[in-house]
Amino acid sequence: MKAKSFFSRAAAAPHIVWSVMFIVAPLLFVLYYALTDPNGAFTLSNIAALPEYGGTFFLSISLSLIATIICILIGYPMAYFISRAKPSRQPLLLMAALVPMWINLLIRTFSMMAILDDGGLINTLLGTNLHIVGTKGAVIFGMVYDFLPYMILPIYTVMSKMDKRVLEAASDLGCNHFEVLLRVVLPLTRSGIVSGVTMVFVPSISTFYISQKLGGGTFELLGDTIERQFANPDTYNVGAAISLVMMVLILLSMAIMNKFADEDAEGGMLP
Amino acid sequence: MNKIIELRGVSKSFDGETVLDNITLEIKDKEFVTLLGPSGCGKTTTLRLIGGFETADEGQIFFDGQEISDLPPYKRNVNTVFQKYALFPHLNVFENIAFGLRLAKVPNDEVTERVKEMLALVSLKGFEKKNVNLLSGGQQQRVAIARALINKPRVLLLDEPLGALDLKLRKDMQAELKKIQQATGITFIYVTHDQEEALSMSDTVVVMQNGKIQQIGTPTDIYNEPQNAFVADFIGESNILDGVMLSDRRVHFAGHVFECVDGGFSKNEPVDVVVRPEDVDVVLPENGMLRCTVTSVTFKGVHWEIIVDIDGFKWMIQTTDYVAPQAEIGLYIEPDAIHIMKKSEFSGQFGDYSTFSAEMDELSNPDIDETEEAAGSDES
Structure with a gap:
């Protein structure tokens, strides 16, 4: 036996203890509750009751998808812009894009409410009577606003590592600016997009606060439904079943996303 | 074309x-x-x-x-x-x-x-x-x-x-x-x-x-035919000396008047003189145009590279015959081995073999700011 292995195992111990207590055990609890009734007897009725929530699943997935796509459309050019700025200016630009992450999500969402509300800042300043809070658009807006930095950061990281000479080579071989972007920058930053999508889509689909505040309680997303089930001891089991299915959905979509990144690796992986 | x-x-x-x-x-x-x-x-x-x-x-x-x-x-x-x-x-x-x-x-x-x-x-x-x-x-x-x-x-x-x-x-x-x-x-x-x-x-x-x-x-x-001291030093090895052109085809440097093949300079014009290390013949002290002491000898495979001291100026000479360190030798230089250049902004910066590179001198000089040197690089 190598002497090294004892110490490397010992080094992993705190993390293993942590994982078992706070990740593995809760997951097992979710599984247990999802497959039992309030008395602790095995049942599949919780799972069977899920089609009832099909509309909520559909709405959550669509709103999160739309928010993720908008994040790509805003975040990708932004990351590109920052990565092409003067090296001395990049930290400042990046910080400006990431500063919202420093402020608590609840506070950000709450202040967004004050701005978008019927009697809020926008309507007062513009003298209009727009009804924003309570619409699905407001929820999508909230998701984009809250999670955009998580799209910009991984894409920027990949872009800033990209060899600038490779872009010059593309231009040298006949690419105009748009073709450089399409034929070289996009393929080379695919892994950044994949992690950005994961980091925006996952919190979006499970959020309950944004939909409660900016949705104004007019419709429910998965996060709200799960929260409501857990607020009542009698419906713990249904809540657990919804959580389980949502988790499986997220894992599935992540697997699909990773497949994307892997295919990338076949043709030549990023450094 | x-x-x-x-x-x-x-x-x-x-x-x-x-x-x-x-x-x-x-x-x-x-x-x-x-x-x-x-x-x-x-x-x-x-x-x-x-x-x-x-x-x-x-x-x-x-x-x-x-x-x-x-x-x-x-x-x-x-x-x-x-x-x-x-x-x-x-x-x-x-x-x-x-x-x-x-x-x-x-x-x-x-x-x-x-x-x-x-x-x-x-x-x-x-x-x-x-x-x-x-x-x-x-x-x-x-x-x-x-x-x-x-x-x-x-x-x-x-x-x-x-x-x-x-x-x-x-x-x-x-x-x-x-x-x-x-x-x-x-x-x-x-x-x-x-x-x-x-x-x-x-x-x-x-x-x-x-x-x-x-x-x-x-x-x-x-x-x-390098045009100035920089080119002479950068391309190959060169001994570059201060000289004075006495008249066409006569140049004074290292305390001696040499015959050379260049002309067209004004009378007594200060010039830079290039002598390539491989063009200097090592001879017996009494047969040489210059006498000097060998300060170091390095084996380079094809030839020996020797450094000699003439009035404080270090010359590099490449010879196929071994010469012992500290030996007294004579140097013989053919007229066509001497190349005369006009003075330039690079005069005096190159050509002495106390060290091989300017960088070596700078390394031991605390007054030179390294970062300033690096800023001029276009290699990034």
Whole structure:
């Protein structure tokens, strides 16, 4: 036996203890509750009751998808812009894009409410009577606003590592600016997009606060439904079943996303 | 031969630091031209201006008589082989080489055929499907050359393409590049800091320093008739001495009057005198024009490199006969071994062999700020 292995195992111990207590055990609890009734007897009725929530699943997935796509459309050019700025200016630009992450999500969402509300800042300043809070658009807006930095950061990281000479080579071989972007920058930053999508889509689909505040309680997303089930001891089991299915959905979509990144690796992986 | 590239009064500075200072240069069609100089001399910037990756602050650039100063790289009939190859990591060998043709919407059959031809030209047959990230430096190099040449450019720019290769492979690639250049008839503009590489490959060498062209000429011109102390020192080894031209073909230096073959200077004009180490004959003290003491002897394989002291000035001499350290010897210099140069801004900076490089002197000098030295580099 190598002497090294004892110490490397010992080094992993705190993390293993942590994982078992706070990740593995809760997951097992979710599984247990999802497959039992309030008395602790095995049942599949919780799972069977899920089609009832099909509309909520559909709405959550669509709103999160739309928010993720908008994040790509805003975040990708932004990351590109920052990565092409003067090296001395990049930290400042990046910080400006990431500063919202420093402020608590609840506070950000709450202040967004004050701005978008019927009697809020926008309507007062513009003298209009727009009804924003309570619409699905407001929820999508909230998701984009809250999670955009998580799209910009991984894409920027990949872009800033990209060899600038490779872009010059593309231009040298006949690419105009748009073709450089399409034929070289996009393929080379695919892994950044994949992690950005994961980091925006996952919190979006499970959020309950944004939909409660900016949705104004007019419709429910998965996060709200799960929260409501857990607020009542009698419906713990249904809540657990919804959580389980949502988790499986997220894992599935992540697997699909990773497949994307892997295919990338076949043709030549990023450094 | 007509000129294909012309630079007229081109200047460029980065962050207030002048990198190119009023460069005027003509490059003839189908020539192998090398831009040679130490790092920070402006050679890479010159190449990037021709490639279109930088725009000049002042001056104009012409391609085949047409001004191209403001054209972006993709509109220039020029291709580049980059320093670290800059291959596309997401494409295989075939698609890397085919990149330019795909953009030009060349039909598939023709693409396949031309890539095959290129792979044969750079001796990479059968590498089509390989991942470029797993190729060796020499193989990546060849892919980079094929990727540029397949577009049939009029001019190929090469930015220190052999810098990352080991010595033997570099020599093979030098020969191969020269062969490719002759076979294709494409004008090559080659940037290097390696004087030996420049001398052995080029039709014309352009020696640069401090953002200026110091000398343009054939390799033999540059070596035998350097125009100033910088060129004499940078190309090969040189003893550069202060001298006074007494009259045509008579020069005084190292406390002695020598016969030489140069003329055309005014009477008693101060000059720089170059004596190549291999042109000095070691003789018995009583037969020499100069007497001196050997201070060090180093075995170099083909010859011995000895350093001698003459009135505090260290000369380097290359001889095939062993001489003992501390020995008294005589030196004999033929008239045609003496080359006379006009005084220049570089006079007095080079030519003494107390140390081999200026850097060595600077290393031990606390008054020189290293960061300032590095700021002038254009190699980043």
